[in-house]
Amino acid sequence: MARYILKRLLAMIPTLLGVAVLIFVLLRVVPGDVVEARYLGQGSQYVSQDLMNIERKKLGLDLPLWKQFTGWMGGLARLDFGVSMWTGSPITEEIKLRFVLSLQLALMASTIATLLAIPLGILAAFKQDTWVDYAVRVFSIAGLATPSFWLGSLMILAMLIVFKWVPPMVFTPLWVNPWENLALLIWPALAVGYRYCAVGTRMMRSTMLEVLREDYIRTARAKGLWMKLILTRHALKNAILPVLTVISTEFAFLLGGLVVTEQVFNLNGLGMLFVEGISHRDYTLIQALVLLVATFFLTVNFVVDIAYGWIDPRIRYR
Amino acid sequence: MAAAPQTLEELSRAPAPRARWRGAIANFVRQRPLGAVGAGIILLTAALALTAGWIAPYDPLANDFGAMLSAPSAAHWLGTDAFGRDVLTRIIYGSRTALTVGLGASFIGATLGSLIGVASAYFGGRVDMLVQRVMDVFFAFPVIILALAVVAILGTGAGNVILAIATPMVPRCARVVRSSALTVREMPYVDAARASGFGHGRIILRHMLPNVMAPILIMGTAFLGEAILLEASLSFLGLGVQEPIAAWGLMLRGAAVEFAETAPWMAIFPGLAISLAVFGFNLFGDSLRDALDPRLRTQ
Numbered sequence: 145m146a147r148y149i150l151k152r153l154l155a156m157i158p159t160l161l162g163v164a165v166l167i168f169v170l171l172r173v174v175p176g177d178v179v180e181a182r183y184l185g186q187g188s189q190y191v192s193q194d195l196m197n198i199e200r201k202k203l204g205l206d207l208p209l210w211k212q213f214t215g216w217m218g219g220l221a222r223l224d225f226g227v228s229m230w231t232g233s234p235i236t237e238e239i240k241l242r243f244v245l246s247l248q249l250a251l252m253a254s255t256i257a258t259l260l261a262i263p264l265g266i267l268a269a270f271k272q273d274t275w276v277d278y279a280v281r282v283f284s285i286a287g288l289a290t291p292s293f294w295l296g297s298l299m300i301l302a303m304l305i306v307f308k309w310v311p312p313m314v315f316t317p318l319w320v321n322p323w324e325n326l327a328l329l330i331w332p333a334l335a336v337g338y339r340y341c342a343v344g345t346r347m348m349r350s351t352m353l354e355v356l357r358e359d360y361i362r363t364a365r366a367k368g369l370w371m372k373l374i375l376t377r378h379a380l381k382n383a384i385l386p387v388l389t390v391i392s393t394e395f396a397f398l399l400g401g402l403v404v405t406e407q408v409f410n411l412n413g414l415g416m417l418f419v420e421g422i423s424h425r426d427y428t429l430i431q432a433l434v435l436l437v438a439t440f441f442l443t444v445n446f447v448v449d450i451a452y453g454w455i456d457p458r459i460r461y462r
Numbered sequence: 463m464a465a466a467p468q469t470l471e472e473l474s475r476a477p478a479p480r481a482r483w484r485g486a487i488a489n490f491v492r493q494r495p496l497g498a499v500g501a502g503i504i505l506l507t508a509a510l511a512l513t514a515g516w517i518a519p520y521d522p523l524a525n526d527f528g529a530m531l532s533a534p535s536a537a538h539w540l541g542t543d544a545f546g547r548d549v550l551t552r553i554i555y556g557s558r559t560a561l562t563v564g565l566g567a568s569f570i571g572a573t574l575g576s577l578i579g580v581a582s583a584y585f586g587g588r589v590d591m592l593v594q595r596v597m598d599v600f601f602a603f604p605v606i607i608l609a610l611a612v613v614a615i616l617g618t619g620a621g622n623v624i625l626a627i628a629t630p631m632v633p634r635c636a637r638v639v640r641s642s643a644l645t646v647r648e649m650p651y652v653d654a655a656r657a658s659g660f661g662h663g664r665i666i667l668r669h670m671l672p673n674v675m676a677p678i679l680i681m682g683t684a685f686l687g688e689a690i691l692l693e694a695s696l697s698f699l700g701l702g703v704q705e706p707i708a709a710w711g712l713m714l715r716g717a718a719v720e721f722a723e724t725a726p727w728m729a730i731f732p733g734l735a736i737s738l739a740v741f742g743f744n745l746f747g748d749s750l751r752d753a754l755d756p757r758l759r760t761q
Binding site: 158159160162163166167170173174278281282285286288289290291293294295297298300301304305346397399400401403404407415418419422434437438441442 | 495496595596598599601602603604605606607610611614615687691694695698699711714719722723726729730733736737738739740741744745748
């Protein structure tokens with residue numbers, strides 16, 4: 145087991161290195177850099193090239209690419225993410241609070257998705273090909289089809305028109321004021337959670353259908369066990385693993401993938417930071433952000449794989 | 463579904479191709495009513511896109527400053543936007559953008575992805591290893607981030623948006639197709655083709671690719687809905703299709719947010735159009751998967 149964990153952890157390194165190289169190159173292929181974005185973006189067309197070159201030198205943008213890359217990697221090895229090229233403040237400072245926000249939103253959305261997906265999926269499988277099954281499928285596919293940014297703006301609109309109430313516009317961490325915090329985040333979490341429950345529901349339904357056809361389920365029914373007991377005790381245990389996988393994969397992507405939803409709800413999360421960073425051509429910030437999201441994704445996948453062995457003792461790792 | 467003809471005698475009694483198609487479609491409608499509803503929505507969207515020039519009541523680009531932000535009425539069924547442009551007309555024309563980008567992106571994504579997937583399975587060994595590692599790298603990015611990165615490089619506009627949306631789809635398709643192609647690779651006919659001295663390209667394209675068509679088709683239809691949504695998201699962010707082209711995501715942006723309280727029709731109807739179209743593609747794709755993939759068949 146320990147060997148397997150070590151092997152998996154080591155396998156993450158080349159992938160992360162690949163991500164780092166890819167984003168490093170991609171950023172530098174894009175025309176323009178942070179200095180141009182700062183000076184030319186403000187409409188002042190006549191900034192002298194010398195001034196811009198001095199600025200570039202300050203930021204280390206005049207160094208050869210390999211030097212820039214090894215410098216970045218060296219910093220990472222010392223857990224130093226550097227400073228944002230745009231604001232000049234340390235990247236850990238820039239990311240910290242936004243990470244908290246995005247993580248909380250991702251957790252809340254995944255919880256809502258799970259709470260919807262598991263019962264709905266079981267229900268649909270149990271009542272296969274009846275109107276209940278169709279209703280559940282239509283409900284979940286409709287969720288997948290509805291852009292969460294549109295659903296979000298409808299929610300805000302409805303609250304505005306019906307209750308004359310607007311969600312708070314400033315993020316307060318959960319530990320400062322839980323009420324304010326939840327009043328802000330529950331709506332985007334609902335909009336996103338509804339959307340992502342579809343994937344889980346579909347998976348729950350199809351694995352449940354498979355399991356319900358197994359011999360041991362027939363035996364349990366023949367023994368005269370309650371259907372409720374069979375579903376929750378016998379079938380669910382064997383059907384839930386793939387559902388956990390898809391939901392945790394979704395969760396891992398939600399951390400950095402809520403760019404549009406954050407825009408609608410005016411949330412200052414990682415997605416918003418990413419879009420800002422791109423428009424400012426803030427290399428150091430985007431590099432750190434992308435690497436963070438990728439690391440998070442790989443770690444979640446890794447934890448799920450390990451959890452598999454714990455949930456299902458038949459799975460052995462070598 | 464009727465059993466496939468087994469003997470020569472049955473084969474000779476099998477209906478003519480056209481009748482067989484009709485029979486297959488009738489079967490699909492009967493057995494998968496949800497899929498049929500999806501197909502209906504898709505056909506409707508396609509019809510709107512093709513006939514936009516004739517059925518749209520107004521010019522999608524014509525400003526009418528006398529009728530800015532007017533509520534739904536007999537003249538403007540779904541109201542007008544901040545420039546006095548008819549919302550219904552722009553939704554009808556928007557279906558063109560959605561379908562072009564959706565079809566283009568999923569076609570490019572599925573084609574490239576399946577070529578990479580089949581080649582990776584066929585060559586195996588180190589090539590396969592390398593390709594898989596590269597795909598892992600792409601997998602670690604959230605879809606929208608990858609699409610945004612491509613837009614940042616190529617710039618906005620419909621053509622670039624198609625490429626941006628196709629990019630995250632390539633590794634997803636490649637992974638699924640590779641796993642199917644791995645079983646196809648062990649088939650005797652692939653060995654036979656190799657023994658006959660056919661080149662790698664011919665074996666991959668003519669012998670293996672046709673036999674993994676089912677997963678490619680499934681992935682392709684699944685992508686379609688996702689691609690339309692992604693296009694809407696990018697356009698909503700202002701990083702996709704650009705004004706004044708009619709696109710659903712674009713219609714939800716700017717003035718639609720500003721005047722949401724006084725002119726909610728601008729925020730409601732284009733979103734409905736997106737949801738309905740994607741809903742249709744997803745329903746159809748789901749049923750298609752059930753019908754084509756025997757492992758997931760529910761009967």
